[in-house]
Amino acid sequence: MTPHPRDAVERSDPVRLICLATIVSTHGLVRLAERYLPEFLSALGYGPIVVGLLVSLGLGTAVAASELSSADLGGDATPALESTTVAVLAALLAAVGLLAWAGAPTLDTLLGTPLTALGWLVVGIVLLQAWHVRGPTRRLWPTDTRAGPLPSSAADDAHARSDRTVLVPDKRTHVVLGALGIVAAAVFATTAVASADSIRGGFALVAATGAAVAIVGAVALGTVGVLPSLFGDPSEREERTGVTSIDVDPSLGVVRRAVSRLPDRRRWAVIGDALVRVAIAGTVPFLVLLVVDYRAIGLSIGGLSLAPAAVFGLFVLAEAAGAIAGAVASPTLASRVDRRLLLAVGLAGLSLLPMALVAAPASAAAVAALFGLLGFRTVIEPLRPTVGASARAAPVPGPRLPDEIRTAVRVAVVPAPLLGGILYAINPLVAFTVATTVGLLGVRELGRAFSFGRDA
Amino acid sequence: MTRASTPRRALEGAGDPLAGLSSVGHRRLARWHLALALVMGLWGGLDALFLRTALVTPGLEQWPAETYNAFFTTHGLTMLFLFVLPAIWGFAYAAVPPLIGTDDLAHPNLAVWAFWLQVPAALAVRSGTIGGILGVAGLEPIASGWTLYPPLSVLSPNPAVDALLVGLLLVAVGTAATAVTLVATIQRRREIRWLDVDTFTWTVLTAGWMALVAFPVLAAAIALLLADRTLGTAFLLGGRGPLVWQHLFWFFAHPLVYVLVLPPMGIVGHVLPRFAGRRLFGRRSSVYSTLAIGVVSFTVWAHHMFVTGVGPSVRTVFMFTTLAVAVPSSAKLCTWLVTLWGGSVRYSAPMIAVLAAVGFFVVGGVTGVFLAVVPINVRYTGTYYVVAHFHFLLAGFVGLSLVAGAYYWYPLLTGRRLEPGLARLHGWLTIVGVAVTFGALLFVGLAQLPRRVATYPAVYAPLQQLATVGAYVIATGQLAFLLNLGRSLWVGDPAPDDPWDLEDGPSHAREWR
Numbered sequence: 013m014t015p016h017p018r019d020a021v022e023r024s025d026p027v028r029l030i031c032l033a034t035i036v037s038t039h040g041l042v043r044l045a046e047r048y049l050p051e052f053l054s055a056l057g058y059g060p061i062v063v064g065l066l067v068s069l070g071l072g073t074a075v076a077a078s079e080l081s082s083a084d085l086g087g088d089a090t091p092a093l094e095s096t097t098v099a100v101l102a103a104l105l106a107a108v109g110l111l112a113w114a115g116a117p118t119l120d121t122l123l124g125t126p127l128t129a130l131g132w133l134v135v136g137i138v139l140l141q142a143w144h145v146r147g148p149t150r151r152l153w154p155t156d157t158r159a160g161p162l163p164s165s166a167a168d169d170a171h172a173r174s175d176r177t178v179l180v181p182d183k184r185t186h187v188v189l190g191a192l193g194i195v196a197a198a199v200f201a202t203t204a205v206a207s208a209d210s211i212r213g214g215f216a217l218v219a220a221t222g223a224a225v226a227i228v229g230a231v232a233l234g235t236v237g238v239l240p241s242l243f244g245d246p247s248e249r250e251e252r253t254g255v256t257s258i259d260v261d262p263s264l265g266v267v268r269r270a271v272s273r274l275p276d277r278r279r280w281a282v283i284g285d286a287l288v289r290v291a292i293a294g295t296v297p298f299l300v301l302l303v304v305d306y307r308a309i310g311l312s313i314g315g316l317s318l319a320p321a322a323v324f325g326l327f328v329l330a331e332a333a334g335a336i337a338g339a340v341a342s343p344t345l346a347s348r349v350d351r352r353l354l355l356a357v358g359l360a361g362l363s364l365l366p367m368a369l370v371a372a373p374a375s376a377a378a379v380a381a382l383f384g385l386l387g388f389r390t391v392i393e394p395l396r397p398t399v400g401a402s403a404r405a406a407p408v409p410g411p412r413l414p415d416e417i418r419t420a421v422r423v424a425v426v427p428a429p430l431l432g433g434i435l436y437a438i439n440p441l442v443a444f445t446v447a448t449t450v451g452l453l454g455v456r457e458l459g460r461a462f463s464f465g466r467d468a
Numbered sequence: 469m470t471r472a473s474t475p476r477r478a479l480e481g482a483g484d485p486l487a488g489l490s491s492v493g494h495r496r497l498a499r500w501h502l503a504l505a506l507v508m509g510l511w512g513g514l515d516a517l518f519l520r521t522a523l524v525t526p527g528l529e530q531w532p533a534e535t536y537n538a539f540f541t542t543h544g545l546t547m548l549f550l551f552v553l554p555a556i557w558g559f560a561y562a563a564v565p566p567l568i569g570t571d572d573l574a575h576p577n578l579a580v581w582a583f584w585l586q587v588p589a590a591l592a593v594r595s596g597t598i599g600g601i602l603g604v605a606g607l608e609p610i611a612s613g614w615t616l617y618p619p620l621s622v623l624s625p626n627p628a629v630d631a632l633l634v635g636l637l638l639v640a641v642g643t644a645a646t647a648v649t650l651v652a653t654i655q656r657r658r659e660i661r662w663l664d665v666d667t668f669t670w671t672v673l674t675a676g677w678m679a680l681v682a683f684p685v686l687a688a689a690i691a692l693l694l695a696d697r698t699l700g701t702a703f704l705l706g707g708r709g710p711l712v713w714q715h716l717f718w719f720f721a722h723p724l725v726y727v728l729v730l731p732p733m734g735i736v737g738h739v740l741p742r743f744a745g746r747r748l749f750g751r752r753s754s755v756y757s758t759l760a761i762g763v764v765s766f767t768v769w770a771h772h773m774f775v776t777g778v779g780p781s782v783r784t785v786f787m788f789t790t791l792a793v794a795v796p797s798s799a800k801l802c803t804w805l806v807t808l809w810g811g812s813v814r815y816s817a818p819m820i821a822v823l824a825a826v827g828f829f830v831v832g833g834v835t836g837v838f839l840a841v842v843p844i845n846v847r848y849t850g851t852y853y854v855v856a857h858f859h860f861l862l863a864g865f866v867g868l869s870l871v872a873g874a875y876y877w878y879p880l881l882t883g884r885r886l887e888p889g890l891a892r893l894h895g896w897l898t899i900v901g902v903a904v905t906f907g908a909l910l911f912v913g914l915a916q917l918p919r920r921v922a923t924y925p926a927v928y929a930p931l932q933q934l935a936t937v938g939a940y941v942i943a944t945g946q947l948a949f950l951l952n953l954g955r956s957l958w959v960g961d962p963a964p965d966d967p968w969d970l971e972d973g974p975s976h977a978r979e980w981r
C-alpha cells in the first residue's frame with residue numbers, strides 16, 4: 013500500500029525544518045557574536061579585564077537564572093505550550109540582546125539613557141542568557157563553555173542500562189547540529205567582517221543578522237506551535253524529575269558535605285576535570301584577542317587577503333569542524349582505546365592548547381589546526397567526570413553525580429573569565445600559561461584518581 | 469452539471485507552451501504576469517536588502533555612496549514598474565473574467581503583445597545593473613532616484629539612462645495596452661449587470677482607466693527627456709525646465725500610486741468578507757469610493773512639490789485635494805472594519821495577510837494625512853518619514869494584499885494547493901518584518917534624518933540596524949514563499965474543488981463556481 017500523498021506531505025513538514033534551521037542558525041550567530049564581542053569591546057576602547065568581567069557576568073547570570081527557573085518548573089501549564097512560549101520569548105530576548113550589542117555605542121544618545129556603551133553591552137549579555145538558559149538550543153554544542161545546563165546524567169542512565177554505552181546518540185546529534193550552526197555562522201561572520209572595513213561594522217552586521225534570524229526563529233516557533241521534536245523531550249522530562257532535589261542556593265556547606273560524601277577517587281576526578289573546565293572557560297573569551305591583536309594572524313590566498321579579524325571566523329569554523337569530528341569519532345575511540353587513557357590524554361592535550369596557541373608558528377594553517385583540536389574535545393566530553401555519567405563503563409565509575417556538585421562546578425567556572433582577563437591584562441602570555449598550568453593541575457588530580465583505582 | 473471544477477480547468481492547455489505565444493486564455497496571461505512580477509520583485513527586493521545592509525554602519529564600509537544611490541534607484545523603479553504593476557494585471561487577468569462571467573478577453577492578441585513588451589522593458593530598465601555586473605562598456609547602475617529629476621537625468625553620460633528611458637516607454641505602451649484589454653473586457657464581454665459587478669472588478673476597471681490617462685503623460689515626459697539627452701533639445705533644462713518635468717512626472721506618478729493601490733483595495737474587499745463569513749458591508753459605497761479615488765487622485769500631484777517654490781495658494785489647494793483623497797479611503801476602511809465586526813473570522817493564510825494589510829493601511833494612511841498638511845510636509849519631505857509612510861502603504865498594504873491574492877487565487881491559477889503552514893509562516897514573517905523595518909524608519913524619520921543618503925550620524929545606527937533586521941526578516945519570509953511555490957510545483961497535490969470552503973457561506977464568489 014502506498015501512503016496517501018497528503019500524509020507524506022505532512023510528514024516532511026517544511027515549516028518544522030525551517031524552524032529547526034533558523035534556530036540552529038540563531039545558535040550559531042549568537043555564539044559567533046559572543047566570540048567576536050571581546051574584539052568589539054577592544055575597538056570601543058575597553059581592555060581585557062572588562063571583557064573578562066562581562067563574560068563572567070554572563071556566566072553568573074546564566075547559573076543564577078537556570079537555578080531559579082529550574083526551581084519553579086513545577087507549574088501545571090501544558091508542557092508543550094509552555095515550552096513553546098518560553099522558547100519564543102527566549103528567541104525574542106536574544107534578538108533584543110544582539111541589537112543592544114550592535115547599537116551599544118550610540119543607544120544612549122538615541123534614547124537619552126545614562127547607561128554608557130558598557131551598560132548596553134551588559135544589558136545585551138543579560139538578555140542573551142535567557143537564550144542560553146531557556147532557549148531551544150541550550151543543549152547544542154558547545155555547552156561546556158557556557159554555564160548553562162551541563163549535559164546531565166539521567167538520560168545517560170536510561171541509555172546505559174539498555175545498551176551499556178555512555179555515548180548517547182542524541183547527544184551526538186546535539187553536537188553535530190550545534191557545530192553545523194556555528195560553521196554556517198562562522199562562514200557568514202568571516203564574510204561580514206571581511207567586507208566591512210572595521211570590526212565595529214562587521215560585528216554590527218553579525219549581531220544584526222543574528223537578531224533577524226532569531227526573530228525569524230521566534231515567528232517560526234510560534235507558527236509551528238510545538239517545538240521540533242529534535243530538541244528533545246527526553247531532556248525536558250529529565251530536567252523536571254532531576255531538579256526537585258536542587259537547592260536553590262547551594263551554600264558552601266552543602267557543597268562541601270556533598271563533596272565529602274563522594275568516594276576519594278571520584279572526588280579527585282571531578283575536581284581535576286573541573287579545573288580543566290575552569291582553564292578552558294578562562295581562555296576561550298580571549299582567543300579572539302590573542303589571534304587578532306596579539307598574534308595578528310592574517311591570511312592571503314591568491315589575490316584574496318583576509319584581515320586577522322576575518323580569519324578568526326575561519327578558526328572558529330575549524331573548531332566546529334573539529335567538534336563534529338570528535339562527536340563522530342567518540343564511540344569508536346571509546347570502544348577501542350582504554351577509556352582512562354583516552355580521558356587523561358584528552359584532558360592533557362586540551363590543557364596544553366592555550367600554550368600551544370601562544371607558541372604556534374604564526375601561520376593560519378597551524379592555528380586553525382589547533383582550533384580544530386580544541387573543537388575535538390567533544391571526543392572526550394561524554395567521558396568527563398563532571399558530566400556525571402554513572403555508567404559502569406565510565407572511566408571513573410560511580411553513582412550519578414549529586415546535583416549540588418554539578419551546580420558547584422558550574423559556579424566554579426563563573427569567575428574564570430574575569431581571572432583570565434586580569435591575567436591577560438598583565439600579559440597574554442601569562443594568561444595562557446596559567447590556563448595551561450591550571451589544566452595540567454587538573455590532569456594530575458585525575459591521575460591520582462586513576463592510580464588510586466589501580467591500587468585498589 | 470458535469471462541468472469540470474474551476475481549479476481542474478486551470479491547467480487546460482498548459483501542456484502546449486508554444487501554442488500559447490500568440491493567443492492564450494486569461495489564466496495563462498495571469499501566470500505570465502505573475503511570474504514576471506515574482507522574478508522582478510525578488511530582484512528589486514535584493515536591491516533593498518543590499519541598501520539595508522549598507523546602512524548597518526553609519527559610514528561607508530562596504531560600498532561607495534554611488535552604489536548605495538544605485539540600489540535605491542533600481543529598487544524603486546523595479547518594485548513600482550516591474551513588480552507591483554504586472555502583479556496587479558496578473559491578478560486582474562486571473563480573477564476578473566470569471567467574476568464577470570466570461571472566458572474571453574476583448575483583445576487577446578493585444579494582451580499578449582503588451583505582456584511580451586514587458587520582458588525587454590525589464591531588461592532595459594535593469595540594463596545598468598546587468599551591464600555593471602558584466603562589465604559592458606560604459607553601462608553603470610543608474611543612481612538618480614526613480615523620479616529621474618533633471619538636470620541630473622539629462623546630463624548623466626551613463627548610457628544606461630537611455631536604456632532605462634526606452635524601457636519605461638515600453639512599460640508605458642504595454643501598460644496602456646493591458647489597460648485597454650482589461651477595460652474593454654469588463655465593459656464589452658461582461659455577462660452580468662453593472663449592478664452585479666463585484667468590487668475587485670470595479671477597482672481594476674478604475675485602475676485601467678487611470679492608467680490610460682496617466683501613462684501617456686509618462687510617455688510624453690520621457691520623450692522630452694530622451695530628446696534632451698539625444699537630440700540636444702532643452703525642454704527640461706534651463707529656467708523652468710526641471711519644474712516642467714516635476715509637474716509632468718508627478719501628474720503621472722501620483723495616479724500611478726493609486727493604480728497600484730486600488731486593485732489591492734479590491735483584493736482586500738474581495739477576500740476579507742469571505743473569511744469573515746459575511747458579505748462586504750456597504751458594497752455600493754465601496755464602488756463609489758473607488759471611482760472617487762480614481763478622479764480625485766489626478767488633482768493632487770503638486771503635494772510632492774511643496775518645497776519647489778510653488779505659490780502658497782497653490783499649496784493650499786493641493787493640500788485640500790490631498791486631504792480629500794483621504795475621505796474615500798477612510799470610507800473603504802470603514803466598510804472593511806464593519807464587515808469584520810461580528811463576523812466569524814477564519815485565520816487562513818489569505819486572511820492573515822488581509823488583516824495585516826488593513827492594519828498597515830491605517831498606519832500608512834494616518835502618516836500620509838499628516839504629510840498632506842503643508843507645514844508638516846515642509847519639515848518632513850525628503851526624510852525617512854516619507855520612506856516609512858509610503859512603505860507602510862506599498863510594502864505593508866499593497867505587498868500584503870498581493871500576498872493575500874496570491875494565496876487566495878493560487879488554486880484558481882494552477883489547480884494546486886500551497887502548504888498552509890508555510891503560507892502562515894510567510895505571512896507572519898512578512899508582517900513582523902514590515903512592522904519592524906518601517907516602524908524603525910518612522911522613528912528615524914521623526915528625527916528628520918534625510919533619506920537617500922548613504923551615510924548618517926552614528927546616533928541613528930541602532931534604529932537603522934533595527935530596520936535592517938526587519939528587512940532580513942521580510943526576505944526570509946519570501947524564501948518561505950518560494951519554497952512553498954517550488955514544493956507545490958514539485959509535489960503538486962491538487963486543490964479541492966472548493967479550496968476555501970466558501971460553498972455554503974454567504975459570500976460564495978463567482979470565480980469558484
Ligand SMILES: [Cu+2]
Pocket residue numbers: 721722725768769771772
Ligand atoms: Cu502623491
